[in-house]
Amino acid sequence: QVQLVESGGGWVQAGGSLRLSCAASGSVFSFTTMGWFRQAPGNQRDLVAIITRGGTAVYTDSVKGRFTISRDNAKNTVYLQMNSLKPEDTAVYYCRGLRPAGDVYWGQGTQVTVSS
Numbered sequence: 001q002v003q004l005v006e007s008g009g010g011w012v013q014a015g016g017s018l019r020l021s022c023a024a025s026g027s028v029f030s031f032t033t034m035g036w037f038r039q040a041p042g043n044q045r046d047l048v049a050i051i052t053r054g055g056t057a058v059y060t061d062s063v064k065g066r067f068t069i070s071r072d073n074a075k076n077t078v079y080l081q082m083n084s085l086k087p088e089d090t091a092v093y094y095c096r097g098l099r100p101a102g103d104v105y106w107g108q109g110t111q112v113t114v115s116s
Contacts, residue, residue, distance in 0.1 A: 001025075002024060002025055002026045002030075002097065002105050003024070003025040003105075003107075004022055004023070004024055004025075004095045004096075004097055004105055004106065004107035005022070005023050005025075005107055005108070006020060006021065006022050006093065006094070006095050006107040006108065006109060006110040007020070007021050007023070007110060008020040008021050008110060009093060009110030009111045009112045010111075010112070010113070011113045011114075011115065012085055012112075012113070012114055012115075013114070013115055014085060014086055014087055014114055014115065014116050015084060015085065016085050016114070017081070017082060017083045017084075017085065018082050018085065018112060019079060019080065019081050019082070020036065020079065020080040020082070020093055020095075020110060020112075021077055021078075021079055022034070022036075022077060022078040022079070022080075022095030022107055023075075023076060023077050024076045024077070024078075024097065025076075026076065027073070027076055029053060029073050030099065031053070031097040031098055031099055031105075032052065032053060032098050032099060032100050033050045033051065033052050033053070033097075033098045034050065034051055034069075034071055034078040034095070034096070034097050034098075035047065035048070035049060035050035035051070035069075035095070035096045035097075035098070036048040036049050036050075036069060036078075036080045036093055036094070036095060036096075037093070037094045037096055038089075038091035038092065038093045038094070038112075039091055039092050039094065039109075040090060040091040040092075043091075045094065046060065047060055048060055048063055048067065048080070048093070049063065049067055049069040049080060050069070051069045051070065051071050051078065055071070057069050057070075062088075063082075063089075066082065066083050066084045066085075067080060067081065067082050067083070068080070068081040068083075069081075078095060080093070082112070085112075085114045086114060087114050087115065087116045088114075089112060089114050090112060090113050090114050091111075091112060092109040092110065092111050092112075093109065093110050093111075093112050094106055094107055094108075094109045095107035
């Protein structure tokens with residue numbers, strides 16, 4: 001059973017930076033895509049960024065130019081570097097892994113709070 005464990009969340013002032021990490025108990029290379037999603041109170045869970053096995057990254061419009069997703073296959077870890085953070089980025093951030101057969105794995109989430 002693959003487990004995804006997020007870390008790196010916390011509190012930061014607007015304009016600051018945080019880096020989230022998602023460590024997989026198995027090989028991240030086994031996932032077709034790895035991604036970060038976020039969910040603010042009362043909202044649905046939305047896509048932030050995904051990265052394919054080959055390294056192609058896709059971002060939601062609101063984070064383009066501020067966030068960078070990357071993966072280190074040797075460390076079985078996916079990262080989300082978040083710069084120029086805004087209060088509207090406040091949410092619980094979840095890591096997701098998608099297997100070729102369609103199996104989806106989620107981490108437990110990490111809270112990110114950005115104060116104005």
